[in-house]
């Protein structure tokens with residue numbers, strides 16, 4: 001199925017994941033599911049049935065409806081932030097090695113409510 005995905009759809013998903021800080025929370029397969037939905041949404045209405053909160057969050061930002069299978073779904077968009085456990089600063093990017101580039105302490109992901 002991956003071959004049928006448009007580069008544009010993949011780029012939009014990657015961009016959205018970067019904005020929400022969820023890049024590492026979605027597997028390549030998950031990303032393909034969302035990218036496929038982006039492609040299909042261009043042709044008409046499409047829903048993703050999933051209980052995965054990261055997929056729900058990403059799809060919502062891309063204007064794609066998700067339907068929960070078992071859970072109630074998310075009520076609002078969440079943005080993940082990476083925060084250092086040492087110096088407590090919020091980092092713009094998720095460091096690859098999981099440590100703060102400033103003080104070297106481990107970083108932790110925190111969820112912040114959407115600001116409108």
Ligand SMILES: [Zn+2]
Pocket residue numbers: 084085086087088089100101102103104105
């Ligand atoms: Zn730090």
